[in-house]
Structures are given as C-alpha cells and as structure tokens.
C-alpha cells in the first residue's frame with residue numbers, strides 16, 4: 275500500500291500538462307493500510323473551492339477549502355468569470371492539500387465525487403474538468419454529485435438519521451423543502467419562487483452598507499444581519515411575512531426585499547443621510563428583517579411537516595427535520611424552527627456550522643453514500659456534462675398546495 279508524502283507547487287489555470295506535472299510531483303512510499311473505501315470529494319459549484327477525503331465509515335481524513343467571499347463582498351456580488359478564475363487558481367492546491375492532509379494518494383481512492391449540478395456554469399466547469407483529468411489519470415470511478423442532495427445528506431455523516439426525513443435547505447442560492455426517502459430519492463415539497471433567503475439577506479445587508487460597519491466588514495450579508503439584529507429592536511419596524519394566503523410550501527423573498535428597500539430609502543430621507551452611509555436604525559431594521567424571514571420560513575416548514583404527517587410520509591412519532599445550507603447557521607431562524615418542531619413533536623437537527631455552508635466533506639460523503647448504495651457510479655465519463663439548473667427529486671409542490679393545509683398560529687417568541 276502506498277501513501278502520499280509530498281506537496282507540489284501551485285499552478286494557475288491547470289492544463290492537462292500541468293495536472294500531470296502536479297501528479298508527478300508526489301512521492302509514494304510504503305505506508306498504512308486503509309481498511310475502508312476512500313472517496314475524494316470536490317466542490318466548485320459557487321464561490322468556494324473545496325475538497326475532502328472521507329472514508330466509508332464517515333471519518334474525515336482531510337479537507338481543504340478556499341473561500342472567495344472576501345473578493346465577492348468587495349465587488350458587491352459574485353461575478354461568474356471572477357469566480358471561475360479563482361477556482362482555476364486554487365483547485366489544484368486545494369485538492370492537493372486535502373489529499374496531503376489525509377495522507378492518501380490518488381491511487382488509493384475508491385472513487386472521485388464532484389458537484390456537477392446545479393450551480394454557476396463557469397464554476398462547475400472548473401471542478402468537473404479537473405476531476406475528469408484525475409479520473410482519467412488514475413482510472414477511478416467517477417460519482418457526479420447534486421449539490422443540494424449533498425447538503426441534504428450531510429446530517430447522516432454527523433448523526434444517526436434514518437430515511438425518511440424532511441429537509442429544509444436555505445442558502446444564498448437555494449431555498450427548498452424536500453422529503454428525503456433515500457440516497458437518491460427526494461420529493462420536492464416547495465421552493466422559492468424568486469430568490470433565496472441568503473440572497474435576500476445579502477442584498478439587504480448591501481443596501482444597508484453593512485460592509486462599512488466596523489463589526490461586520492468581513493461577514494457575509496446573512497451573518498452581518500444576524501450580528502446586528504442582536505443589538506436592535508424588531509418592534510420598531512413591521513414587515514409582513516410573504517405569501518400568507520398561499521396554502522403551499524413555496525417561499526418568496528423578492529417582494530419583501532423591495533418593501534425593505536423602500537423603507538430604507540424613507541429612513542435615509544428622514545435621517546438626512548446619503549445611500550452608502552449607515553442608518554442609525556440599521557440594527558432595528560436587521561432585527562425586523564430577520565424576524566420576518568424566520569416567520570416565513572417557519573410557517574412553510576410547519577405546513578410541510580403537517581402535509582407529510584397527514585400523508586404518512588414521515589414517521590408519526592420522532593419525525594426528523596434537518597435544516598442545512600448557509601442560512602441554517604442563523605440561530606434566530608433555528609429557534610423559530612425549534613418552536614415549530616416542538617409543536618409538531620419532531621426532532622430538529624442541523625449539521626455543525628462549518629458543514630452547513632459549502633464544503634468538500636459533504637460532496638465526499640455523498641460519494642460514500644452512493645458508493646454504499648451502488649448508485650450513480652460511473653466507470654465511463656464520456657458525455658458527462660455539468661448542469662447549471664437541475665431540480666431536486668420529484669416535484670410534488672402542486673399536490674402540497676392543493677391539500678391547502680391550514681397551519682395553526684404559533685407564538686414566535688424568540
């Protein structure tokens with residue numbers, strides 16, 4: 275058995291020749307025997323270049339991540355060609371760091387799992403072409419990964435959770451409620467009809483110029499809102515949760531965002547300040563925005579739980595709700611969801627914060643799950659393409675809406 279014991283130089287824009295140089299720079303020598311299957315996971319669907327090696331038992335042997343958040347914060351959002359360039363500059367180093375930290379050589383891997391859908395086309399392309407070169411060089415099976423499936427299954431790495439369970443995925447790019455019936459068996463109950471909650475929080479934070487706030491300058495928009503909300507009084511503003519009359523599990527955030535934008539403009543006039551300066555009421559606005567978003571998410575999730583229970587899709591007792599994605603690290607939103615799960619006798623589970631945001635571990639773990647289930651393991655990658663848009667599972671959101679379940683009012687005292 276061989277282990278890897280060398281780090282190579284960093285290249286930009288890895289070409290096929292450079293990949294071979296990179297691979298050739300590793301020294302192999304006799305080492306430990308791996309009893310479990312090993313999967314390398316590679317993630318580049320959005321603005322994080324991430325890789326990890328996870329074994330069949332769920333042990334994380336090594337990981338590495340390069341976040342582009344700081345760059346994108348400065349430009350006020352993700353510019354796809356910039357994201358692509360940063361992925362190109364970092365993917366080789368990140369994969370190499372994950373392998374080196376794991377003390378695993380590419381030849382010892384059982385498979386390579388990579389996010390191929392959904393996501394930014396230019397970003398997905400970097401991870402896919404890099405992975406296919408590794409697959410080709412080391413003659414390894416390839417496991418294409420759906421980014422949202424990976425978020426949904428992460429909880430099974432950290433907790434003992436049997437199928438079926440309900441999952442709420444809330445991040446900067448996605449917002450959905452789904453029933454997870456198996457490794458590759460999802461029922462989509464509802465999704466955002468416009469933007470995702472993280473995207474909305476990022477836009478509000480930008481409109482409030484929180485990047486100029488001394489306490490928030492390095493935080494993502496959502497984190498900045500959560501941070502500032504703690505210092506504010508939500509009662510000073512009254513934003514109505516969206517879609518109160520639609521008895522389905524869909525979400526909407528762009529209407530609310532416009533209402534908030536108008537409110538900010540009014541306040542700027544009142545306070546006599548220019549756009550770009552921080553309002554004295556920024557913390558109150560942050561608190562009210564966070565509360566409204568939490569109530570909206572909680573209500574839709576409550577209806578999804580009731581629907582699943584009514585149809586016998588979830589266990590009647592001890593049903594599990596998993597919440598993941600970047601916005602799931604928001605403790606206020608988690609508390610709102612806890613009120614819902616307490617009222618419906620469900621267990622609320624969230625992966626640890628670092629596994630809620632994009633990472634390589636969740637991709638490697640999804641690879642392990644697929645390897646164990648014998649699902650979607652490719653020995654021939656001809657014709658494999660990335661898919662920027664790709665729905666999750668079977669969409670039954672229309673049926674959920676037709677059930678028109680009335681959700682009892684819960685006191686959101688957080």
Ligand code: KG4
Nearest residue numbers: 445446447472494496497600601604631632
């Ligand atoms: O899952 P993620 O890393 O990337 C994808 O969007 O797929 O999520 C990033 C999003 C950003 O919109 C960010 O503002 C939001 O998650 N976020 C938060 C918090 N931390 C990150 N939103 C609310 N509260 C937080 N503490």
Ligand code: ZN
Nearest residue numbers: 445599631632
């Ligand atoms: Zn994500």
